Amino acid sequence: MHRIGYLLTDGFQVLSLATQTVFEFANQVAEEPFYSVENFSPDGGMVRSSLGLALETRPLQAPRLADTWIVVGVNDPVKEDTSGTVLDFVRHAGRQARRTVGICTGGFILAEAGLLAGRRATTHWAYAQILQKRHPDITVEVDRIYIVDGPIWTSAGMTAGLDLAVGMVEKDLGADIARSVAHKLVMHQHRSGGQSQHSEMLGIAPKSDRIQSALNYARQNLNRPLSVEELAEVAHLSSRQFTRVFTAETGHSPAKAVEGLRLEAARLMIEQSRHSLDVIASESGFRDRRHMREAFIRGFGVPPQAVRRDARRVFADWTGHRG
Numbered sequence: 592m593h594r595i596g597y598l599l600t601d602g603f604q605v606l607s608l609a610t611q612t613v614f615e616f617a618n619q620v621a622e623e624p625f626y627s628v629e630n631f632s633p634d635g636g637m638v639r640s641s642l643g644l645a646l647e648t649r650p651l652q653a654p655r656l657a658d659t660w661i662v663v664g665v666n667d668p669v670k671e672d673t674s675g676t677v678l679d680f681v682r683h684a685g686r687q688a689r690r691t692v693g694i695c696t697g698g699f700i701l702a703e704a705g706l707l708a709g710r711r712a713t714t715h716w717a718y719a720q721i722l723q724k725r726h727p728d729i730t731v732e733v734d735r736i737y738i739v740d741g742p743i744w745t746s747a748g749m750t751a752g753l754d755l756a757v758g759m760v761e762k763d764l765g766a767d768i769a770r771s772v773a774h775k776l777v778m779h780q781h782r783s784g785g786q787s788q789h790s791e792m793l794g795i796a797p798k799s800d801r802i803q804s805a806l807n808y809a810r811q812n813l814n815r816p817l818s819v820e821e822l823a824e825v826a827h828l829s830s831r832q833f834t835r836v837f838t839a840e841t842g843h844s845p846a847k848a849v850e851g852l853r854l855e856a857a858r859l860m861i862e863q864s865r866h867s868l869d870v871i872a873s874e875s876g877f878r879d880r881r882h883m884r885e886a887f888i889r890g891f892g893v894p895p896q897a898v899r900r901d902a903r904r905v906f907a908d909w910t911g912h913r914g
Contacts, residue, residue, distance in 0.1 A: 593763060596657035597630045599648055600677065605640040606749055607663040607694045613756035613772055620771045621764055633676045641666045651680050660684040664695030668718055678704045692744040694752040702726045710740040715748030797840045801826040810852050813876040819845050854890045857883060861895055862902040868895050
């Protein structure tokens with residue numbers, strides 16, 4: 592049996608506990624109790640989440656046998672004063688356990704304990720730069736769902752922990768069981784870790800249905816030129832009025848927003864498909880491969896080839912830890 596210990600501190604983010612359902616369903620699909628799960632805290636007893644939910648835990652002084660330790664994040668790790676007991680325990684766990692995991696801002700505790708030094712890691716996008724500044728010896732990859740670096744796993748915020756947990760199931764029990772677990776959880780897809788944390792559509796966030804409908808139309812027709820006049824017609828506005836309202840609601844010009852959507856679509860195709868860059872440029876609406884390269888350097892600071900190499904490296908790192 593693979594024993595999983597969750598380390599909780601006061602103010603823990605309750606959504607992290609949703610990952611326990613992944614292991615519960617894995618047992619159901621495997622038709623055997625492969626995983627056991629227990630909750631721990633520095634002193635044991637009742638621990639309260641940031642929402643006030645109280646949960647019974649075992650003390651860290653209890654028997655520490657676990658194959659995987661999962662450190663749960665809090666809403667604001669900057670204000671968190673991690674105790675020496677927790678850090679000492681995490682250091683010990685990192686030496687003894689098969690895996691040590693930081694969900695969301697739980698990665699800050701792994702960093703404070705020294706487990707991320709010289710490694711790649713990720714965390715919630717809102718705190719990634721802070722983590723990098725505090726720990727320059729870590730390679731913080733802001734735009735990743737989760738990262739596996741040897742025995743250390745870290746995830747981005749919130750629902751990314753579910754992807755990480757399914758990834759653990761895939762490593763332990765195989766792809767078929769992992770897919771079945773994701774299906775039971777009604778997860779749209781099992782993200783393998785290399786995907787972006789962000790959606791351009793979420794970043795734009797218009798206030799009116801008219802502008803939202805124009806954005807939806809643009810996303811569905813990226814392989815077309817998409818003039819301002821065409822988008823304005825979808826929104827039932829004049830071109831001038833559309834540009835004014837769009838910019839006021841989103842903070843972007845229509846042309847800039849469409850380029851962002853094209854970049855998002857192209858990046859996903861580069862990360863998840865084997866299409867040539869010429870095909871990807873055409874499908875995502877760039878004039879040609881050179882035009883796409885220029886947009887990538889403006890938007891991401893790197894050319895499309897670098898994104899593809901990075902995606903392949905992530906995949907190779909992941910498959911290289913199988914077995």
